[in-house]
Amino acid sequence: MTVRSEASGRDRDFLVGLARAFAGAVIFALPMLMTMEMWFIGFYVEPLRLLLLLVLLVPLLTGLAYFSGFKQTSGLLEEVVDSFVAVAVAAIMSVVVLALFRIVTPDMPAREIVGKLALQIFAGSIGAMLAQDQMGGQSDMKDEQRKRRASYPAVLLMMAAGALFLGLNVAPTEEMVLLSYKMDPWRELALALLSIVSMHAFVFAVEFPGAPEVRPGTAFWSLFFRYTVVGYALVLAISWYLLWTFGRTDGTGYEEIASATIVLGFPCAIGAAAARLVL
Amino acid sequence: MAGNERETEKGGAEGGSGPAPSSNGIAESPWEWATAALGAVIVAGLLGYVGHHAVSDRSEVPSVAVEAAETVRAGDSHVVRFRVLNGSSATAAALLVSGELRDGQIVVERSEARIDYLPPFSEREGGLLFRADPGAYELVIRPEGYSEP
Structure with missing residues (x-):
């Protein structure tokens, strides 16, 4: 009797997690x-580029599961499994x-369907x-998990996820390259500086709730170089x-690639900075 | 570039978990400073590169060259693939490229293609479709006009 209710409780947890995952996938990809x-x-x-994107996806998801630390996982395997659950959820949703x-119909060539789905996945x-991690609540976070979350690689991974979040929304649009054609180099430099200042301000100066605690006496330059500059790179x-x-x-010429990188870097930078507060 | 950084991050994990992580987890390990140095080089390099272009000569007018690459038979048409090159720091938008097949002074057939954007110091490719075989005539390809983005 107790065994059965325990098992059904676990099933229920999984289904709730699955529903959250679907919600997160839709919010993120809409x-x-x-x-x-x-x-x-x-x-x-x-x-091949599509393939590389998908190959990089699993370690990224596993890293997110590991570092976000909201869930009590019993090992790396579980995080890898979670990653594939996330991929499956995203695939079904897409x-x-x-x-x-x-946009996808059965009579389309397979290559086209796969290409369209892969990006959305x-x-x-x-x-x-x-969503699985975030909406799960963080009340029962252990000290060890909290420490893991604040570690340097975790912070960088969070920034990368945030950059991908906002960046992916705008990266495919023609506006990214069009803006870089319209802007002269001085404006691009100004945008790069604005990105860096915003990143630093978001995380360390504006005192949003959730901003990392900074050990008193840590020099401005230390934070700036170890977090903001590395984050912007x-x-x-x-x-x-x-x-x-x-x-x-x-x-495309290097000059043009540099401009487009800075233009798209602006939303990516805001996403990276916000990720440290939100995630 | 990204791969290297990831390596460094991993290194940072091992180095940072060692001796002295503070209570809030912000430890200053040599790995973090190494990553910071790499980041500073990347950011300074990019800004320096764009800054260099900001102070060097800026052209207002794109300088466009067109060259025919090859002729391919495709269905009922002969496709002349061409490449347009921009040798300046100005962008051409909606670039119109025309091709004519000439027999002496007479234009036998004319065809056009439009390139959405030709960015600075970049190249783009396109194709002109002809009914007649371009090999039998004199082929003249040239850029006709553009708009400023």
């Missing part, structure tokens, strides 16, 4: 599900929504993973990677 470029990119993106929109599964790397994945860098 802007992309309804963006025209995401459908087009699905069929002209280079297959199929349903894109089929409803008639990437975005959706991050949302699914974060990470943001630039992610920005460039997204542009490359979406084929925006092909046959």
Whole structure:
């Protein structure tokens, strides 16, 4: 009797977690599900780049599960399993929504369908993973988990996830490159500086709830270089990677790639900074 | 670039979990400073590069060159694939490229293609479709006009 109710309780927990994951996947991916470029990119993106994106997805999700520390996991295997659950949730969500929109129909070539879905799965599964963790509440977080969460690699991974979150929403659109054509280098430099200042201000100066506690006596430069500058470098790397994945860098001069990286780096930077507060 | 950083992060995890993580977990390990140095180099490098272009000559007018790459038979058409190159720091939008097949002074066939954007110091490719075989005539490809983005 008790064994059965325990088992059904665990099932219920899993189903609630699954429902949260679906909610997270939809929230995260909805802007992309309804963006025209995401459908087009699905069929002209280079297959190897798409593959690389999906290969990077699992370690990213596993890292998020490990570092977010909301769930009491008993080992790495469980986090890997969680990652694949998130991928499955995102896949089902994308199929349903894109089929409803008639963006994916059964008579399309497989390559086109897979391309369209793969991009959405990437975005959706991050949302699914974060929702599973985030909405679970953090009341029972242990000291060890809290420490894990505040560790340097965890902070960088959170920033990367936040950068991907906002960056993915706008990266596929033509506006990213169009803005970089319109802006002169001085404006691009100003935007880069604004990104850096915003990142630092969001996390350390504006005193949002959830901002990390800073040990008294830590020098400004220490925080600035170890977190903000490294964070912005990470943001630039992610920005460039997204542009490359979406084929925006092909046959394009270095100067232009640099500008587009800075333009897309702005939303990525805001996402990275906000992630430290929100996630 | 990104891969290297990830390596460094992992290194940071091992180094940081060692001797002196403070109560809030913000420990200053050598790995963190190494990562900070790498980050500073990347950011300074990018800003320096863009800054260099900010002070160097800026052209107002894109300088566009077109070259035919190859002719391919596709269905009923002959496709002349071409490449447009921008040798300046100005962007051409809605760039119109035309191709004519000439027999002496007579234009036998004309075809056009539009390139959405040709960014600074970049190249883009496109194709002109002809009914007649371009090999039998003189082929003239040239950029005709653009708009400023």
